[in-house]
Amino acid sequence: MEKDNQGILWEVFIQVKAGRPFKHVGSLHAYDKEMAMQSARDLFTRRNEGNGIWIVKADDIISSQSVDDEAFFDPSNDKVYRHPTFYEVPDGVKHI
């Protein structure tokens, strides 16, 4: 018998409604794009969970290593001037 082949792994992102960001909801297996889209609709939007779907091949996603690899995000810690709380505003000044 042919070796079993369950297809390609895809990651699925759903937009709950217009204007909202697309959020990862899970993954699925499919053999091509059309099948991935149909399966995503059947699997993740049976109860009005959204009206927009993005699908990406899992292999095509570039991701950072892991939270254990803290050094990667170090540069964000030593640049406190990126936060508004870093700046002093004279008393009485508003709307800034």
Next chain:
Amino acid sequence: MEDAKKLEAFQAKIDADIKIEPKDWMPEKYRQTLIRQISQHAHSEVIGMQPEGNWLTRAPSLRSKKILMAKIQDEAGHGLYLYCAAETLGVKREQFLEWLHEGKAKYSSVFNYPTLTWADIGAIGWLVDGAAIVNQVSLQGTSYGPYSRAMVKICMEESFHQRQGYEIMVTLANGTDEQKEMAQDALNRWWWPSIMMFGPHDADSAHSNQSLKWKIKRESNDELRQKFIDKTVEQGLHIGLTFPDPDLKWNEEKGHYDFGAIDWDEFWNVVKGYGAGNKKRLAHHKEAHEVGSWVREAAIAYANKKNNIQKSA
């Protein structure tokens, strides 16, 4: 040997309720436990479609047929969510199916029992899904991120499963004598298997302690079982049904129901696959898989053909 320091840092994350993600370091035993537990959970969702599917063509009305179909479709989805969660641990889907077919992977033994009457569909939704929900609500807090996220999604979908089952029981319990008897008979047969779904007592459970320490499980088998019994008994009494356990009594002092001894020999027989249904369930799954292989082959051929056209265009 695994780095003691890494293990310590791992436990510290667990203790601080920080979820573990696929690329994070984890002890090999944590990974193996999850692979076993999540895939077993996935197989249960999928095999669990069989006893219910048995009544699809004979559901007593179009309404009940549509509901049962929607419920079974949800269970298929649960299986798929869980296979994907399990795959993040580095095992491929093909492998999980192979282990199931070879009998190396287990599924919940409750699905080995036959569904003899329409009332069994009521009892499954009410009791089996009811027990599964108690377990799954607790597992939303599991320490492994992908498993936890799958549980949250599954719990949202489960909410109608128990109600549709209970509604069947209510209808039968309020029906003719014969219908009431049918409901009672289904409760009699499904009560103990549902209670056994929570697994062995804490004292006899091989994996429990480590799983609790790693927060793979958040509550012990006995705690979850008690929760289920406390919730469910009232629901049965309310519609005039009785439970097949003479020792089942409200314990005012403890604030819980006391219940009788569980027949674990029966449980282990069914777990080890001697249950009449086990062979049938696996054979059916294998057959569906093999008979469906032409669909996979055609889908692959079609995808390849389209890729080639795109490349040459």
